[in-house]
Amino acid sequence: MDRREILNLELIALNIRRNILRLIRAGEAGHAGGALSSAEILTALYYNLMKVDPGNPGWTLRDRFVLSAGHKCLVLYATLAEKGFFDKSVLDTYGALDSRIPGHPNMHKLPGVETNTGALGHGLSIAGGMALGLRLDRSPAKVYVLMGDGELAEGSNWEAASAAAMHRLENLIVFVDRNKLQISGPTTEVMNYEPLDQRWRSFGWGVRIIDGHDFEAIIGRVNEAPFEKGKPSVIIADTVKSKGLSFAEGRVDYHYWKAKPEELKQAELDLDNIEKQLTAKTENIGQ
């Protein structure tokens, strides 16, 4: 990929992080950690990989995105708003009664949300059904799923993984956001599924491991899917929870962040610093 294209995606991911901060400010709290760790994955999907039309969210030929880990909804709202599915002013209603953007995504309230999620461990089953249905319709559309690494502790995922392999769902591509933390601690201490690549492989999937903050890796691997003929694909994305916030990166306390005013100030400064770095990179390319 061209350096300019990558920089452009990095700038969009920064805007998405700014939108996440705006949501947290509005709601005074939210699931920040897992939203921030997956900002690059959603940016790559919505700005490079997926065929979607913000003006026509129900377009039959669209690719589908299922946010299986529904508590990561801040990153979905932030991305859909950035992409123009709805007005950014809606972000300021987060936490309000009757908001169109509740604590877990609701397809009946917001255009662009494909299915309701929030109870972990159900998105993969739903996505498998979508992928099978699309194949029966001879649709070229693909189904993308974002799962949390802690979410994998739900047994229902592994039944869905077996079914997807049995049905040879080549049009199904799953990301596992391996930020190594879940709600109460390190995933390896709460429910250890490592080595995760071997586990997925044994369930009949094609597997790749990437740096989940690296656009070339995200886009490059997705473009190679299916990784193995007749198999669904999973990309294990190594990420940092709360990526971008100096005081919160890799800390379990920010899984759900009740934001203090001084933390919000620091978060703004951190994102301003990222912007400065990106501006410097842009100037370098220009020379």
Ligand SMILES: Cc1ncc(C[n+]2csc(CCOP(=O)(O)OP(=O)(O)O)c2C)c(N)n1
């Ligand atoms: C069925 C179910 N059990 C428990 C929860 C509570 N819960 C919300 S987030 C979370 C941890 C998820 O961790 P992970 O999937 O690693 O997400 P991330 O690190 O990206 O935030 C849990 C247990 C839930 N939403 N659904």
Ligand SMILES: [Mg+2]
């Ligand atoms: Mg996690």
